[in-house]
Amino acid sequence: MTRERRAIHVPVxxxxxxxxxxxxxxxxxxxxxxxxxxxxxxxxRAQLRAHLRSFHDAVAxxxxxxxxxxxxxxxxxxxxxxxxxxxxxxxxASGAAGLIVDQDTFYAWLARADTADLVVxxxxxxxxxxxGLTGVRVITRDAAGVALAVASGAEPFYDDGANxxxxxxxxxxxxxxxxxxxxxPVLLENxxxxxxxxxxxxxxLDEVAPDQAVDFxxxxxxxxxxxRYQRGGGNLAKAIGELAGVRTPGGADVKAFCAGPVHAxxxxxxxxxxxxxxxxxxxxxxxxxxxxxxxxxxxxxGYPILEDVLAGMAIDVVADDGRSPELxxxxxxVHRIGDGGAGxxxxxxxxxxxxxxxxxxxxxxxxxxxELHNPDITEPAGSGDIPANNYTMLAxxxxxxxxxxxxxxxxxxxxxxxxxxxxxxxxxxxxxxxxPHAIRGLTEGTMKRVQFIAKGSLFLGRMTGMSDGASILLExxxxxxxxxxxx
Amino acid sequence: xxxxxQGTIKRxxxxxxRDRMIVLLGTPNKSSTAMIALTLTQGDPSYAGPLAGxxxxxxxxxxxxxxxxxxxxxxxxxxxxGPLEDVLDVEGISAALKSVRAGR
Numbered sequence: 001m002t003r004e005r006r007a008i009h010v011p012v013x014x015x016x017x018x019x020x021x022x023x024x025x026x027x028x029x030x031x032x033x034x035x036x037x038x039x040x041x042x043x044x045r046a047q048l049r050a051h052l053r054s055f056h057d058a059v060a061x062x063x064x065x066x067x068x069x070x071x072x073x074x075x076x077x078x079x080x081x082x083x084x085x086x087x088x089x090x091x092x093a094s095g096a097a098g099l100i101v102d103q104d105t106f107y108a109w110l111a112r113a114d115t116a117d118l119v120v121x122x123x124x125x126x127x128x129x130x131x132g133l134t135g136v137r138v139i140t141r142d143a144a145g146v147a148l149a150v151a152s153g154a155e156p157f158y159d160d161g162a163n164x165x166x167x168x169x170x171x172x173x174x175x176x177x178x179x180x181x182x183x184x185p186v187l188l189e190n191x192x193x194x195x196x197x198x199x200x201x202x203x204x205l206d207e208v209a210p211d212q213a214v215d216f217x218x219x220x221x222x223x224x225x226x227x228r229y230q231r232g233g234g235n236l237a238k239a240i241g242e243l244a245g246v247r248t249p250g251g252a253d254v255k256a257f258c259a260g261p262v263h264a265x266x267x268x269x270x271x272x273x274x275x276x277x278x279x280x281x282x283x284x285x286x287x288x289x290x291x292x293x294x295x296x297x298x299x300x301x302g303y304p305i306l307e308d309v310l311a312g313m314a315i316d317v318v319a320d321d322g323r324s325p326e327l328x329x330x331x332x333x334v335h336r337i338g339d340g341g342a343g344x345x346x347x348x349x350x351x352x353x354x355x356x357x358x359x360x361x362x363x364x365x366x367x368x369x370x371e372l373h374n375p376d377i378t379e380p381a382g383s384g385d386i387p388a389n390n391y392t393m394l395a396x397x398x399x400x401x402x403x404x405x406x407x408x409x410x411x412x413x414x415x416x417x418x419x420x421x422x423x424x425x426x427x428x429x430x431x432x433x434x435x436p437h438a439i440r441g442l443t444e445g446t447m448k449r450v451q452f453i454a455k456g457s458l459f460l461g462r463m464t465g466m467s468d469g470a471s472i473l474l475e476x477x478x479x480x481x482x483x484x485x486x487x
Numbered sequence: 488x489x490x491x492x493q494g495t496i497k498r499x500x501x502x503x504x505r506d507r508m509i510v511l512l513g514t515p516n517k518s519s520t521a522m523i524a525l526t527l528t529q530g531d532p533s534y535a536g537p538l539a540g541x542x543x544x545x546x547x548x549x550x551x552x553x554x555x556x557x558x559x560x561x562x563x564x565x566x567x568x569g570p571l572e573d574v575l576d577v578e579g580i581s582a583a584l585k586s587v588r589a590g591r
Contacts, residue, residue: 340567343571343574344569344573392574394570395573396570396573396574397570399570399573400573401569406573409573
């Protein structure tokens with residue numbers, strides 16, 4: 001007996017969860033701090049340490065409260081900058097869109113994530129976080145043993161932060177001393193991505209349809225997992241799923257620099273629409289290399305080091321459930337090889353063109369989510385207010401198309417744009433932090449359409465001079481249309 | 488402008504094509520415009536690169552200046568530059584270049 005032909009479904013994005021791991025002890029291992037500290041030594045290290053935040057301060061930081069869904073992005077318009085000077089009262093580390101975990105929790109998960117016996121905790125530190133290590137087979141050594149490992153190429157991770165205590169909490173051993181792809185710093189980066197991705201996935205599956213099997217995991221983080229014969233071999237997605245305790249899905253990774261997650265969402269939607277899979281979760285872990293990336297700028301203006309969190313994400317894509325926002329595959333766009341690379345070419349191809357195919361204008365979209373880098377992080381380092389610049393470009397395109405006048409551009413930016421609130425974790429800021437807020441607005445609120453636009457700097461890898469980009473359009477579910485819509 | 492770029496431009500300008508060279512900038516704001524324009528006319532103001540103390544005096548324009556715009560077919564200009572006129576500080580950029588050309 002033959003099986004029935006698979007039907008074409010309308011894909012929806014049902015939920016998104018973000019996890020921020022506050023890891024001040026890992027800031028010195030970010031690419032930029034590591035290089036600068038090697039050059040300048042202890043004085044700079046002491047200065048950097050003196051500017052690290054406590055977990056309490058990281059939780060009370062308003063942009064982080066937006067990431068986990070306790071606050072809305074638009075609230076930032078009313079809050080004076082810098083935002084770390086305006087902490088949230090009674091902030092919670094848990095929210096409707098995710099959670100913030102502290103460093104001890106993260107290190108306990110690092111030990112849990114280690115399947116190759118390469119993570120070693122220092123005795124006293126392991127004893128201190130014992131509660132978090134229940135059920136984990138932990139390898140420990142005394143302080144002298146840990147120091148010996150470091151001298152032999154192990155990568156130390158630190159138990160410090162705002163309490164100023166400087167102590168090695170543990171180390172990651174090299175996977176193979178002669179293999180550059182398995183050096184200890186590389187493995188720590190990859191384990192950090194695995195842990196944060198798994199925490200986000202676990203959170204999603206605990207809260208959203210826990211009984212519905214996941215069929216496929218699409219990884220879209222920034223790590224390169226592999227060995228000397230294939231240094232970017234990949235499929236961290238499956239490792240993330242294993243750590244999160246799921247057994248039903250398969251997985252694979254999608255790579256496109258910062259545009260990876262939006263490319264992955266298009267593919268996830270297509271897999272669901274075609275009936276290949278019923279439930280696909282797009283996952284990604286945080287970027288250790290980007291911790292403290294702009295610390296020089298923060299020190300120069302007397303800010304705390306704001307790049308002290310690793311961000312993980314999990315986004316749930318399923319067939320139409322009659323409620324969740326529809327992922328309009330007929331308005332999904334990618335930046336093609338022949339498209340221009342200037343800002344207006346990118347936005348023309350990724351924002352305007354797909355809307356036109358549906359007979360829509362830019363003004364028919366309630367909100368655009370672009371690269372949502374937090375300007376508190378980027379401006380002191382001279383990178384400007386990235387979302388504001390991108391929204392101005394979108395407004396200029398609307399003006400050129402005759403949808404608005406030039407005088408109306410600031411109002412367009414304010415009403416259809418967003419303030420930046422995402423940590424500068426590369427693929428994470430690329431539009432997706434607005435997903436939980438968009439899903440809420442498109443189901444419980446009054447919004448009808450939100451477009452997500454991501455860009456990626458392919459040229460950084462020296463293989464091309466091109467940029468990349470991808471966009472998706474989320475629309476209020478047709479079965480909800482009219483309900484609660486006032487605009 | 489990094490030091491390598493300064494060196495490249497110096498080499499080209501000191502070669503045989505000096506009389507046929509003009510500089511066309513696409514810089515995004517008035518401060519970057521002024522900095523590069525100064526570097527390529529009066530010499531590197533930071534005295535860090537190969538053009539320190541080397542006044543090349545190259546003729547220099549910006550893609551958003553009116554004279555440049557008028558020299559380019561309007562359909563090409565609209566396609567390649569278009570909305571940048573609405574996004575960037577055209578007046579500030581033009582004023583910065585005028586100031587550099589006047590030797591201030």
